[in-house]
Amino acid sequence: MGEAGRRRGRESDAGLPSLATAWWDAHTDALARTGFLRVAARLPATMAGAVAVAWRADRADTVIALVLSLLGGVATSYGLLATRDVLVALFAAGPTLDRVQAALPALAAVAVAVAVRSALAIGAGWAQARLMPRVLTLVERQLFELTTRVELAAFDDPGFTDEMKRARNRGGLALQAVVRGTLDLAVGLAGLAGTAVALLVVHPLLLAALFLASLPGAWAAVRVARLSYVSERNRTSRRRRMWMLGELMAERLTAAEVRVFTMRGFLLGEYDRMAAAETEAELEVVAGQTRVRMLGGLLSGCATAGLYIVLGLLLAGGVLPLAAAATAVLALQAARMSLSLALTNVNKIYEEGLYFGDYTEFAHRCADRLPPPAETAGVPAPRAIDVKLAGLSYGDDGPAALDGVSLTARRGQTIALVGENGSGKTSLATLLAGLRVPTSGAVTWDGLPLHRAERADVWRHVALVSQEYWRWPFTAARNITLGTAEEDPARMRAAAVKAGAHQMIENLPDGYDTLLSRVFAGGQDLSGGQWQRLTCARAFYRDAPLLICDEPSAALDPKAEHALFASLRAGAERRITVLITHRLANVRHADRIYVLHRGRIAEEGTHGQLMALGGRYAELFTLQADGYLEERIA
Numbered sequence: 001m002g003e004a005g006r007r008r009g010r011e012s013d014a015g016l017p018s019l020a021t022a023w024w025d026a027h028t029d030a031l032a033r034t035g036f037l038r039v040a041a042r043l044p045a046t047m048a049g050a051v052a053v054a055w056r057a058d059r060a061d062t063v064i065a066l067v068l069s070l071l072g073g074v075a076t077s078y079g080l081l082a083t084r085d086v087l088v089a090l091f092a093a094g095p096t097l098d099r100v101q102a103a104l105p106a107l108a109a110v111a112v113a114v115a116v117r118s119a120l121a122i123g124a125g126w127a128q129a130r131l132m133p134r135v136l137t138l139v140e141r142q143l144f145e146l147t148t149r150v151e152l153a154a155f156d157d158p159g160f161t162d163e164m165k166r167a168r169n170r171g172g173l174a175l176q177a178v179v180r181g182t183l184d185l186a187v188g189l190a191g192l193a194g195t196a197v198a199l200l201v202v203h204p205l206l207l208a209a210l211f212l213a214s215l216p217g218a219w220a221a222v223r224v225a226r227l228s229y230v231s232e233r234n235r236t237s238r239r240r241r242m243w244m245l246g247e248l249m250a251e252r253l254t255a256a257e258v259r260v261f262t263m264r265g266f267l268l269g270e271y272d273r274m275a276a277a278e279t280e281a282e283l284e285v286v287a288g289q290t291r292v293r294m295l296g297g298l299l300s301g302c303a304t305a306g307l308y309i310v311l312g313l314l315l316a317g318g319v320l321p322l323a324a325a326a327t328a329v330l331a332l333q334a335a336r337m338s339l340s341l342a343l344t345n346v347n348k349i350y351e352e353g354l355y356f357g358d359y360t361e362f363a364h365r366c367a368d369r370l371p372p373p374a375e376t377a378g379v380p381a382p383r384a385i386d387v388k389l390a391g392l393s394y395g396d397d398g399p400a401a402l403d404g405v406s407l408t409a410r411r412g413q414t415i416a417l418v419g420e421n422g423s424g425k426t427s428l429a430t431l432l433a434g435l436r437v438p439t440s441g442a443v444t445w446d447g448l449p450l451h452r453a454e455r456a457d458v459w460r461h462v463a464l465v466s467q468e469y470w471r472w473p474f475t476a477a478r479n480i481t482l483g484t485a486e487e488d489p490a491r492m493r494a495a496a497v498k499a500g501a502h503q504m505i506e507n508l509p510d511g512y513d514t515l516l517s518r519v520f521a522g523g524q525d526l527s528g529g530q531w532q533r534l535t536c537a538r539a540f541y542r543d544a545p546l547l548i549c550d551e552p553s554a555a556l557d558p559k560a561e562h563a564l565f566a567s568l569r570a571g572a573e574r575r576i577t578v579l580i581t582h583r584l585a586n587v588r589h590a591d592r593i594y595v596l597h598r599g600r601i602a603e604e605g606t607h608g609q610l611m612a613l614g615g616r617y618a619e620l621f622t623l624q625a626d627g628y629l630e631e632r633i634a
């Protein structure tokens with residue numbers, strides 16, 4: 001078992017169980033074994049990818065940054081050769097004044113080269129700074145375009161959500177770092193090339209010696225990068241747990257339960273365990289990196305010493321004149337600076353490139369999970385919805401949540417889905433709304449299979465009161481008109497009245513303009529029932545031909561519940577209404593009631609037919625009704 005496996009084992013000894021193994025663990029070990037040549041081979045592709053993104057973000061600034069960086073290398077080369085001319089003039093025989101005068105033109109050339117190089121570096125830096133925010137926006141926007149389009153089923157896959165988190169948290173910043181690193185590497189390489197040209201002119205052997213001297217540093221840089229990347233990957237799941245524990249201990253929604261269930265000791269204990277494993281892993285990596293750096297430093301030192309010995313021998317043997325040797329020393333110093341810049345950035349590009357690779361892999365995975373292209377143009381408002389032998393499983397090998405379900409719902413009808421918890425009601429509703437594609441069978445709207453239609457066109461005809469609705473941090477008005485292009489105040493108020501939300505909203509400090517989130521200054525929060533009224537108002541505002549209400553009254557008081565169902569009945573003839581509720585008194589008026597049991601339709605019919613049948617429905621209804629019948633107001 002690898003270290004990662006052993007650590008996972010330790011984590012699951014007590015407390016929370018292990019997190020599901022994520023797909024990336026599979027290639028962690030392969031990455032740890034990546035050799036220098038593979039790293040080197042990977043760099044050009046990473047850099048080309050970065051330049052391509054930079055190009056899309058802003059062509060002009062990309063070209064300016066690259067061209068100015070390369071010109072900087074020319075200025076370096078020119079400056080070094082001018083320096084050699086200065087030294088040749090100064091080391092020549094003759095009176096000092098004459099020698100200084102002879103060196104003046106070359107000195108002027110050196111000054112110009114230095115000034116030009118600085119100006120080019122400033123220009124390149126400015127272009128790079130302008131490029132960075134655009135690169136980040138481009139990458140993030142691309143990610144959100146995908147995450148808001150992929151099939152809903154993708155979110156059931158823990159691997160997908162992990163990858164998404166990593167791509168979100170690190171992808172954009174990693175690409176920024178790769179682009180910055182690529183441009184800086186261009187500066188370093190241009191400087192190095194400029195120096196190399198100067199060295200080549202001085203003596204070709206010096207160039208070879210410089211190349212050999214740079215190898216240990218390059219090896220250490222790449223090795224350090226790989227160590228931190230592999231450790232980061234291994235630590236992701238631990239961090240996820242720590243983040244999850246942090247959320248449980250420092251969130252308003254969990255605060256009451258943490259206290260009343262005396263969870264504090266357990267949660268803090270879990271946190272300590274995770275933190276200890278995290279620190280241990282961190283120290284392991286730092287120790288490994290320090291060893292590599294020490295070895296790299298030692299080898300670099302030896303190589304540099306060798307370089308100076310070569311220089312000394314060439315000088316002693318009379319192969320190299322003194323001025324050329326002095327230029328070579330200057331060139332070597334310049335080369336070392338350029339080399340250090342280049343290596344730092346090789347390091348950075350490689351490491352950040354791996355993280356950006358996660359982003360690009362995630363983008364590819366998203367592309368695989370996008371709905372197929374629509375085969376029809378436009379989707380008319382449904383007059384009849386047909387479900388034929390539909391089955392649904394969550395995940396690749398999950399048990400069937402629905403199995404062979406068939407039903408028809410027509411315009412003007414209200415159908416009710418009832419049944420015990422986990423029987424498949426919500427799953428069936430997601431099929432009717434085109435939110436999920438059945439794993440077997442089909443769902444059609446007026447004969448059109450939903451999976452062949454453009455999803456956005458389908459959802460334009462759907463209003464959903466979801467069981468797990470989101471408390472959108474917008475104003476009350478925006479919460480009602482959510483997702484619709486136009487805001488019609490009169491219609492919005494009418495929808496709020498139908499949902500019993502109008503008076504409640506009017507009583508808020510700023511009425512419909514009250515911000516419903518405590519996260520923002522001056523924001524307000526609502527009670528569970530008040531939020532539910534608002535979500536019902538949203539559904540009425542959409543006034544869609546398919547209205548799905550999944551437990552719309554779970555948090556409502558009896559009066560509000562009564563009013564809501566009266567409103568639902570009032571407009572029922574214009575649409576298809578799907579009602580899901582455990583309060584069976586509310587489904588008595590439904591045109592057809594489907595009783596689900598373990599993903600299948602166990603019974604169906606009107607209230608009267610099902611009561612006469614004396615099956616599950618009759619049993620549940622009688623059970624509930626008895627509770628009310630015992631005590632009546634006299």
Ligand SMILES: Nc1ncnc2c1ncn2[C@@H]1O[C@H](COP(=O)(O)OP(=O)(O)OP(=O)(O)O)[C@@H](O)[C@H]1O
Pocket residue numbers: 156394395398401419420421422423424425426427428467
């Ligand atoms: N996102 C999901 N991923 C995996 N399994 C799921 C998911 N959603 C539902 N299930 C499973 O599918 C089955 C049916 O769930 P569903 O939510 O449709 O039941 P339900 O009848 O609406 O239940 P309830 O009355 O509690 O709302 C359950 O076994 C549930 O565990």
